[in-house]
Amino acid sequence: MAHPFFLLRHGQTEWSAQGKHTGRTDLPLTETGREQARSAGRTLAERLPGEPAEVLSSPRRRALNTAELAGLTVSEVTEDLAEWDYGDYEGITTAEIRETVPGWTVWSHPMPNGETAGAVTARADRLLARVRTLLAERPVVLVGHGHFSRVLVARWLELAATEGVRFALEPAGLTELGDERGVPQLRHLNIPPH
Template sequence: MTAHVYLLRHGQTEWSESGRHTGRTDVPLTDEGVQQARRAGAVLARLRGTDLPPALVLSSPRARAWRTAELAGLHAERTESLAEWDYGDYEGLTTPHIRETDPGWTVWTHPVPGGETHEQVAERAQAVVAQARAALAGGDVVLVGHGHFSRVLIATWLNLPPSEGVHFGLDPAGTTVLGDERGDPQVRRLNVPAWESDGV
């Protein structure tokens, strides 16, 4: 059986609902986020289609991520390598708010003052992808993290720069499946929603 990498974004938080950039801030899941995380566990089990435990399960150390992993029935090792993009001075701000002083700003196209550069995010993503690829020989890999950084991971898996993450939508508690087709990296499923527990 071919092993895959499963990316699970954390469930809903008040900040994710309002569009506030949430990097270092430890915002808890909402009640809906808790339910999403539980449903995501069922979705993940159906997508994997096996009772064998994953070879590797990693989670961002932020509570919204590791709590999602816990509620999804995963026993995850917490690692800063899966932390969200560091938004620096823009932490807690929405894109419209940021654009009041930085017109046209997006995390994909502009610098993040006081935060991580695109190059730093790329290096971190490359290290995570290398670790995941190495672990695939032993079975599935599950990575529980955040919206922007998980989208960078998808781009990195496909040998694309971080800015290409803009093309991959990932909702709260959405699951993405990464694999290969005859050696070529592939997105096998993208953003499978946490409510889709039947017919996955």
């Protein structure tokens, strides 16, 4: 892999601050989220070489606004970067779900009328195959969401999508992925803000 590869999670929203599952719902960033995005942009600018990056973003405005505030020019908006579809659990916290499904997590249980782990895996793999091709030409930044970015980290490392549970991503958290002599590598998780 010749060029840097970064994941940027969107900044804080009202629902992310409250722990509500936010997939399809298109919420704006809070003022804190806006500042987080600007800070992530300063950090990213220090880590990217002078050449422009290929920037792909989720179509949700929280991701697009994060990209803009981070000083990124989005090359493409793609549903492949959308958050995990939580189905009937959209807008509900884990604690609320566990009132009827004890022990529930997004990583271990199904979501009624939502996306399966298999579907999320297929989407992540399709996106990462494309990223690998792009990385031969230029740096890549993917601007997306918490759970799906954790899936991307897991799949990059050749782990099951559900192993994303092992990686925590903060709002506007910046992650660098790469490889060492062809072996996929997690270089940095939640790079401290500038």
